[in-house]
Amino acid sequence: MSQQTVLVIDDERDIRELLTITLGRMDLQVDAVGTVAEARRALAGKTYDLCFTDMRLPDGNGHEIVEHIAANHPEMPVAMITAYGNVDAAVNALKAGAFDFVSKPVDIQMLRQLVRTALRLAEEKRSGKTAAKAGNAGDRLIGDSPAMQQVRATIAKLARNQAPVYIAGESGVGKELVARLIHEQGPRAAGPFVPVNCGAIPSELMESEFFGHRKGSFTGAVGDKEGLFQAAHGGTLFLDEVAELPLHMQVKLLRAIQEKAVRPIGAREEIPVDVRILSATHKNLAALVEQGQFRQDLFYRINVIELRVPPLRERRGDVPLLASFILQGLARKDGGRPSELLPEARQALEAYDFPGNVRELENILERATAMCDGEHIDAGDLMLPQRMPRADAATAASVQQPAPVAAPSPASATGDGGLDDYISNLERGAIVKALEESRYNKTAAAKKLGITFRALRYKLKKLGID
The missing domain is CATH 3.40.50.300 (P-loop containing nucleotide triphosphate hydrolases)
Incomplete structure (x- = not known):
């Protein structure tokens, strides 16, 4: 197998020598140049497995090199060498197509790890392994929609x-x-x-x-x-x-x-x-x-x-495929045959907006599988929430805003439990209601309640809500 080659572009002699010695010890052949013009000539006359380029060069900058390699040698990983703490340069390099970046002063251990990762990527590109892996892994991302x-x-x-x-x-x-x-x-x-x-x-x-x-760094760090x-x-x-x-x-x-x-x-x-x-x-x-x-x-x-990642309502055509995949998975878990959606059930799912997206579809189908008679799921088994029919503003307002109900006074509502119990009961009721309305999605329930996800988790534990 021929020796792998690396192109180093940096106007500092010390950096070029450091990289040349380090990479040479990894059994890599290194060509080192100090300008954009020299780099272009090197790239035109030879194929490299990896490239390192400094950000600032006497006759240009590293972004020119990154863009040139991305356009003319897309299979070649290129890493940017940036000044210590220059996060903006690193981000811009990655956006331009760089594989990764190295900060000065160069950490030799990190450099070696980066080189190993980059060369492995280049080898996979040449052998076509990346495409093969993409096909296998992508099978779990169900849907044929353009999105x-x-x-x-x-x-x-x-x-x-x-x-x-x-x-x-x-x-x-x-x-x-x-x-x-x-x-x-x-x-x-x-x-x-x-x-x-x-x-x-x-x-x-x-x-x-x-x-x-x-x-021993803090109490409990045993x-x-x-x-x-x-x-x-x-x-x-x-x-x-x-x-x-x-x-x-x-x-x-x-x-x-x-x-x-x-x-x-x-x-x-x-x-x-x-x-x-x-x-x-x-x-x-x-x-x-x-x-x-x-x-x-x-x-x-x-x-x-x-x-x-698009929501399910933006790719309704994928719902039947997803549903079939989920039902087959449920059948494997239960050790039986997969349930089948009747046409009315399929139409109902395709018309539904799925505020909880794929996770909600999974929950709906798991419930329907348990509730249906036999192996066929009809629309009623899905138990989809009924959408409120369109109405004029006055009707909608009357539906959305029920007549106020006098709140019980603490004295009458607390009984023997005291004010703390009364407040806890109010909290428990509000949390349970928010969970039910959000189909037990805790993140959505926290948003409804106007609190953070972390605060909701604390209250669930405190109030003993499972």
């Missing part, structure tokens, strides 16, 4: 680089599945995929959960603990509901992503981590930035590329 075909095509493209991806979409559309497919179709597929719901971690435990801690970043080393960290991160944690997360290193609580030194970041939320992250609830610098760092 889903576009999503699958975008996933295949995103899997080929290391740029952070922000997955936007409503609750229940399958954002975690999309993240898993990006991971599985890329060069990190052999590494871990670590999903974390940012809204489910108590604020006071977040730093320990993300970065780990050392024994041993060393590995954080989520370390657990995802060499793979992908998926930050679901990233909008739920408190501001103090957003600062720490930005630094970890930018410096590619974490410092466990109680540790003196940072630990290098090689992790690709994928994130998602059902909220409008740009609006939260404008409101000051989400840091703009972190938003731009995780939102290098945005992938929107």
Whole structure:
């Protein structure tokens, strides 16, 4: 097998020598140049397996090189060398098509890991393995609609680089599945995929959960603990509901992503981590930035590329395929034959808006399978909520705003339980009602109640609501 080759473009002699020596020890052949013009000549006369380019060059900049390689050598991964802490340059490089970036001063351990990942990706592109993996993994993303075909095509493209991806979409559309497919179709597929719901971690435990801690660093730290970043080393960290991160944690997360290193609580030194970041939320992250609830610098760092997953109501033609897939899965779990949708049931599903998207469809079909007689599901078995018929404004107002009912006074309502019990009962009733109206989607219920997801989880536990 011929020796793999790398092109290094940097006007600093020390950087060129460092990279040449380091890569040479990895049994790679290295050509090093110092200008854009020399780089263009090298690329015109030779095929390389990987390229490193500095941001600032005497006769141009690294973006020219990235764009040139993307247009003329799309199979070649290119990594940008940026100044320490220059997150804007790194983000712009990734948007231009760079595979990844390296910060000065160059960390040799991180450099070697990046090279191994990049060369593995290049080999997969040449052998066609990436396309094969895309076909197999994509089988789980059900739907033939143009919207889903576009999503699958975008996933295949995103899997080929290391740029952070922000997955936007409503609750229940399958954002975690999309993240898993990006991971599985890329060069990190052999590494871990670590999903974390940012809204489910108590604020006071977040730093320990993300970065780990050392024994004795705080009360209860009875041993060393590995954080989520370390657990995802060499793979992908998926930050679901990233909008739920408190501001103090957003600062720490930005630094970890930018410096590619974490410092466990109680540790003196940072630990290098090689992790690709994928994130998602059902909220409008740009609006939260404008409101000051989400840091703009972190938003731009995780939102290098945005992938929107369409809601089910925008791809109604996929409902029958999805329903068939779900029913077959339910049958395998129960060990029987899959139930069949009668025409009226199929039409009812295609006409329904699915505010809870694919997750709601799964719940509806699981319930219908249990309720139907025999192996056929009719429209009545689905028990879909009845939509309110259109009416004039006065009628709608009278329906939506029932006559006020006098609230019981605390004295009469509390009985022997006292005011605390009375307030708890009111809270319990409001929470149960919100859960029922949102089909037990806790995120949607929290939004109805005007509280955070974390606050709702606390109240559920406090009030003993299962």
